[in-house]
Amino acid sequence: DQQVKQNSPSLSVQEGRISILNCDYTNSMFDYFLWYKKYPAEGPTFLISISSIKDKNEDGRFTVFLNKSAKHLSLHIVPSQPGDSAVYFCAASASGNTGKLIFGQGTTLQVKP
Amino acid sequence: GAGVSQSPSNKVTEKGKDVELRCDPISGHTALYWYRQSLGQGLEFLIYFQGNSAPDKSGLPSDRFSAERTGGSVSTLTIQRTQQEDSAVYLCASSFHGGYNEQFFGPGTRLTVL
Numbered sequence: 708d709q710q711v712k713q714n715s716p717s718l719s720v721q722e723g724r725i726s727i728l729n730c731d732y733t734n735s736m737f738d739y740f741l742w743y744k745k746y747p748a749e750g751p752t753f754l755i756s757i758s759s760i761k762d763k764n765e766d767g768r769f770t771v772f773l774n775k776s777a778k779h780l781s782l783h784i785v786p787s788q789p790g791d792s793a794v795y796f797c798a799a800s801a802s803g804n805t806g807k808l809i810f811g812q813g814t815t816l817q818v819k820p
Numbered sequence: 821g822a823g824v825s826q827s828p829s830n831k832v833t834e835k836g837k838d839v840e841l842r843c844d845p846i847s848g849h850t851a852l853y854w855y856r857q858s859l860g861q862g863l864e865f866l867i868y869f870q871g872n873s874a875p876d877k878s879g880l881p882s883d884r885f886s887a888e889r890t891g892g893s894v895s896t897l898t899i900q901r902t903q904q905e906d907s908a909v910y911l912c913a914s915s916f917h918g919g920y921n922e923q924f925f926g927p928g929t930r931l932t933v934l
Binding site (some may be wrong): 709743749751752753756758796798805806808809810812813 | 824855861911918919921922926
């Protein structure tokens with residue numbers, strides 16, 4: 708039972724354009740959502756998060772949008788840079804929980820120069 | 821400062837053998853998590869330690885898997901009688917008091933069971 712799904716395994720974008728990565732979830736108890744970025748042979752690193760009381764959170768070139776009614780969130784990267792090429796994981800957590808994260812399968816982003 | 825470290829970085833073992841994977845969390849972090857990433861999959865939660873509380877073992881896939889955290893710091897994940905399906909990257913993360921605090925991940929241990 709995949710509670711967090713990233714249906715696009717890969718995405719290719721031209722440098723300078725927008726990258727949009729999508730994530731869907733099924734568990735209505737999730738109230739905190741995160742995006743992690745992972746380079747090969749390294750552990751994931753935290754990128755940006757959003758609480759369920761918000762519908763948008765922005766940090767520099769990265770913006771996360773949350774649509775609770777659709778149980779959908781997305782990560783926008785504008786403008787995309789070649790250094791953004793990595794695997795991006797969406798993750799979710801439920802309140803009162805230990806902070807354990809439920810991850811999606813990941814989307815590999817390639818930004819072409 | 822030092823991040824989360826894991827050892828070994830790679831481990832190749834034969835089916836049926838036991839393996840131990842080690843995690844050194846960031847100093848001062850009371851929460852420690854183990855996840856694993858199988859080929860082509862996302863990260864799967866295994867176990868969570870928070871201070872002196874009983875660990876959350878709800879993600880351990882079978883009783884062949886166990887973990888300890890000694891002195892509230894270093895953790896060891898043990899897999900007994902390894903199977904080929906145990907092959908994965910095992911990732912450790914730590915955070916300051918758990919909950920919604922950011923989790924910092926180590927580089928992982930790549931386990932291959934032949």
